[in-house]
Amino acid sequence: MRIFGRRTEVVPSPNIWYHADVYERENRAQDVDDVIWGYLGSVAPWNGADVVDVGCGAGFHLPRFAATAQSVVGVEPHPPLVRRARERVVGLPSVTVLRGTAQRLPLSDGSADVVHARTAYFFGPGCEAGLREADRVLRPGGALVIVDLDTRVAPYGDWMLADLPRYRPAEVDAFFAAEGFTCRRLVTRWSFPDRRTMEAILRIEFSPRVAARAVVEVLRLNRHRPGSLDLPVGYRVLVRRKPVDLLRPSESSVGRGTLAGS
Numbered sequence: 001m002r003i004f005g006r007r008t009e010v011v012p013s014p015n016i017w018y019h020a021d022v023y024e025r026e027n028r029a030q031d032v033d034d035v036i037w038g039y040l041g042s043v044a045p046w047n048g049a050d051v052v053d054v055g056c057g058a059g060f061h062l063p064r065f066a067a068t069a070q071s072v073v074g075v076e077p078h079p080p081l082v083r084r085a086r087e088r089v090v091g092l093p094s095v096t097v098l099r100g101t102a103q104r105l106p107l108s109d110g111s112a113d114v115v116h117a118r119t120a121y122f123f124g125p126g127c128e129a130g131l132r133e134a135d136r137v138l139r140p141g142g143a144l145v146i147v148d149l150d151t152r153v154a155p156y157g158d159w160m161l162a163d164l165p166r167y168r169p170a171e172v173d174a175f176f177a178a179e180g181f182t183c184r185r186l187v188t189r190w191s192f193p194d195r196r197t198m199e200a201i202l203r204i205e206f207s208p209r210v211a212a213r214a215v216v217e218v219l220r221l222n223r224h225r226p227g228s229l230d231l232p233v234g235y236r237v238l239v240r241r242k243p244v245d246l247l248r249p250s251e252s253s254v255g256r257g258t259l260a261g262s
Contacts, residue, residue, distance in 0.1 A: 010077045010101055013120075016057050017078055019204040026201045027060040031188040036147060036235060037064070039186060040116075043239050044143040049113035052137060054102050054130070055120025059085030059095075065116070066095045073107065075100045102130035107137045118147040122238075124172035131179060138242040146176075146238040150185055153234025155217050162210045173236075181238040192229040195219075 016023040031037070040046075047068045053061055056074030058081050065072045066089070074089075074097040076082050082099045089095040100106040102121040115134045121127060134144045151157035151169045161167060176183065192198035202214045222228050 009103065011121075013057075013078075015204040016081065020058055020081065020084060022200045022204050024058065024060070025197055026204070029190050029192050029197070029201065030233070031235075032191045033189055035186050035188045036237065039184060039237055040145060040147075043184075043237075044114050044116075044145045046114050050111060052105070052107065052112045052115045054105070054115060054117040054122075054134070056085055056097065057081050057120070059088040059097060061116070061118065062089050062095050062097070063092060066092050069094065072096070073098060073112075075102070075105055075107075077101045102127070103133055105133045105137050109136055110139045112137045113139055113142045115142070115144045116147070117145070119149060122146045123148065125175050135242055140242055140244040142242050144240045144242070146181070146236075148236050148238070150234035150236045152185070153187055153232065155214070155221075156231065156233045159206055159210050159214050162213075163207050176238050179240065181240045184237045184239075186235050186237060188233050188235060190231040190233050192218075192231070195229065198229050 015026075046065055048070050051065045051069045051072045053065065053072065053074045056062060056076045059074050059076075062072055062074050062085065072092075072095045074085050074095070076085060076097065076099065079099065082097055085097040089097060098106045102117070115138055117130075121130055131144070138144065149156065149160060151160050151164075151167065173183065192201065198218055199211075199215050202218070203211045205211070206214055218229060218231055222230060
């Protein structure tokens with residue numbers, strides 16, 4: 001991806017790479033009402049499907065897919081996370097975890113029905129190589145699903161932009177639209193079990209200055225709700241299907257093709 005004007009094969013994710021235990025608690029706090037999962041099930045159902053989770057991290061989402069999928073492959077570049085993901089799926093024979101990158105998926109052509117990536121790699125311009133790889137491993141009609149945070153939804157989006165002044169949401173949206181993705185914006189609820197967990201999570205996601213601001217704002221949002229530490233967080237769910245073949249041989253066997261609806 002193109003980061004700060006240069007290209008690099010793997011961009012470290014400081015939150016999960018260096019704070020995997022806290023990130024595990026963050027995963028449990030996210031989308032507690034299953035808004036994202038409900039939408040994914042409607043646009044890219046995985047029952048009986050072959051699923052690839054790109055940038056699977058410690059494998060948090062793999063068992064969820066495995067409950068009904070035919071097979072699940074998690075792909076992750078960071079060796080310590082590969083080990084954690086493999087430990088998580090011991091006893092799930094339909095799940096495999098492989099070390100690899102989005103740009104070089106260790107999978108054969110046309111081997112997946114759903115390629116899923118959640119807050120991993122596909123952040124906008126610079127991810128074209130990964131888009132091509134997803135198309136390569138998808139079967140015709142298969143879906144690439146990208147779940148990413150939506151900076152347009154306050155307050156979490158405001159905190160992100162405070163730490164990422166060069167990020168341009170409109171340019172990112174335009175990029176994915178030009179690449180043929182549909183976009184659905186969802187607002188989810190994060191729910192923290194206690195203040196200590198909330199502070200730990202925000203501190204691995206933001207700079208010290210912005211994290212301190214975020215802690216104060218979460219407490220303010222919940223000041224009239226004793227015992228609750230909830231936070232609205234917006235996501236963009238981007239979906240693109242691999243086209244089925246538009247041409248098929250005509251019955252006249254004269255080498256011409258006819259258009260087939262898809």
